[in-house]
Amino acid sequence: MTNVSNAFDEQKVLAKFLEENTLFHAPDPEIMEDHRVGARNEMEESVLSKGMDPHLVNEVRGRLLAALDESNTMIEQMGAAPGAKWGDIVAAIFTANGDLSMISPHGVVGFAGCCHYPIKFISKYWKDDPTVGIRDGDGFIHNDARYGGIHNTDQSTIVPLFWKGKLVAWLSATIHEGENGACEPGGMPAAAESKFDEGLKMSPFKIIENFQIRRDLQTFLQNSVRDPKLQYEDMKVKLHSVLRLRERVLKVLEEFGEEALIGTLRKNLEDVEVEVRRRIAELPDGTTRVVAFPDSTLRENVLMKFNLAVTVKGDRMLLDFRGSSPEFLNRSINTNQASFKTILLTCFLQNIWPDLPQTLSILSPMDFIFDEKSVLNGSFDTPQAMSLIPLFKAMTLPTIPMAKLSYMLPHRYTSIVAPQYDQPATLIYGGLTQHTEQVGNFCADINGNGQGGRANADGEHSISPPFAAMCDIGEMELIEEEIPIVRLGAFTLAKDRVGFGMYRGGLGYEQIATTRGTGFWGFMTGCTGSVFTPSQPLFGGYGPPVYPLCKIRNIDIFEKLKSAPENINFDIIDLMNNQPIEGATYSTHDMGMTFELVQPGEVYMICQGGGSGYGDVLLRDPALVAKDLEEELISHETALDIYKVIIDPVTHFVDEIATKELREAERRARIARGKSFDDFIQEWNTAEPPAYLPYFGSWDDRNVIYGVSNGQRIRMDGDKLNSMFMPNPKDVLIGELQAELSRARLELAKFGV
């Protein structure tokens, strides 16, 4: 008996010891793996159990939204980061428990959606820690995506709101700052091979006391990034925007009382959750599936599978991502499940239920499953600086399986839309400006992605990024005043480079850039989709094409423009095919390019991509095809070969009868060349991926995952994935060149050389 009680005491002592002596507060899986809104706290229970006057809730909600919008506008008007100026920002309000209740209507929901993770971390670990604590006037800073966040370029200021000595809510402001001292400028280093290459990583810590930024910590942060002015300016911008929000919410408390505020914040969450359950319940029970195949780690071409099965049963929905590619130990394109789920929230709000209030509880009725050590559920030690590659896919992946579940409904919340172009197609830059300031950031073109075709209309051109409906692409003239990038093309829509369909996607535009007035400048790009089409189409349309990076080097375009400007037409296709600049080196590449130095007058060209097509091309109204032709969105070749519409090249007049005949002939040709499905898969399906493909992820069986180890293909069980370690692409190239040299020497030896 005594032994048992001794053991019990020892266990208690051990538990107490461990509690008081935690070596390191890593991200807490209990917080990071829980996307649901928590239970009511005591105050919420007492307010809501009495019931609330809906008119009062409406009034308080309106006041809060106006206050959030004001703070958002302050950030936008004062913010120094390029992202701030064009809308990569948000102000938000959370319940005392840390659940996101409301955001500024024009803000980026994803940024706010992931702030609930650091708030819950602060509440759990710092509130009662005698060396930290939470007091009125305190504020916390955070950017490490592993503790919650999209990626480390985004910095948040998080402030507790006290009323009569009690914490009643949390407020936040977030900006995509860009530069963060990573191994490449601009904060999204594709070259990061470990988490230690990713630059500044701020787990949530207190940087504001008595409503003021601590200068000692601020100086440390300024020393940690390439752009110390930006770091300071935007910390002040976020603080003062949040303080304005605080003033406004305090006014609400004075006028309506704490029960009104607490009740409204909580009710907003609960009402939305009820509505989402109702929307799920009206869908048919069943499973719909989609796959995406990103084709690059941004360092080398590989073919990864992102696998999604959506299952509805009653009022529950399961998003199953098992079978996707394993994680990479030394590539930065991993993400973690907390970031990934937050971006799925973005997808639902932008493409599926845009009429719902932008709040976290949309995810509450959903379950998510990932394989451990999947690229979508990366472990703590993996670099995640270029998590945008999986995250941009998360912004569009659910659209197809959700369209296939919701098409049948007797009513719609918005038009059904095919996937938007889902890559961050923009130039990332770094170096010394014409004002001799060090900078590193990205161009606002990231916000100009073409929309997918819709059930009743074509997609809009270059409408927005897939993560926020309200972001803009900015004014190039203003940007040129600050940084030494000169834009040579005038946002020309990229003709023929879009998903065709009954309703086509919206087009993206060409970005033709060079640099001048600087002795030190460079570019990088971070997109997949130069080999394999980036997004799947919907209901028989086509996806967008693939997009290369084009370069014209070893010249100074400004010199050429002085001597013979009439020879140069700033159109990517024209420049690359006709090569009007003598002596220049013309080349095309993957859109994944690590940072490289650029000489003044060298030309770098990419496209913002187009959206996927919706429906059969033969069902497209010939008049719309003629209009596209007239607006130079497509060529005659596309009108004839893809849409099978016969149009007079001069008058643009559609020959209706000939078109009808041509389309009928194409339908007959389809029937003649198509094979029955059962026969087709006999010859098409292979037991495993082609041997030449560096293929990562499942093939026919979700539980069997292909990966690589020491350059050899391996098969793994889905529940026992290993992280993959990739060889340095330069070593691979050196190996190839050495082999080639040895072969050449052998050949020469035959001639006695």
Add this chain to the structure above:
Amino acid sequence: MKVLVTENLRIDLDTELYECRHCGTELVSARESYKRGLLVYNRDPREIHKPLLDPSKYPRNYSPNPDWCRILEYYCPKCGTMMETEYLPPGHPPLHDIELDIDALKEQWKDREEVLEAPIGNAPPKRKAHGHCGHNH
């Protein structure tokens, strides 16, 4: 009672068959993959996304690499409508992309009115031409 499933497909709940919405042809049991009722063609992606840059000069030219990426086109065997397309690596099994619980579907629709034409959701308001002639604010 027929239930619309996509732009191109519907299910007849009485016969439990998928049908083409364009020509009414019965395709295959609604308890199977609808693809089994269609014709398939393995399309070289360069025929749709043509090389806009000279392929003799540039390996990356806006066309997907056909060794990595193929387009499977699915046609109605009767009217030749392209009902579905999917971009896959060569040899990758086609997805069973729609797998509905038909018994649950019947139960769900027993009290719903049949939908003959798909509704259009709310679109954001279109900006009107400038001026104030005849429209309300």
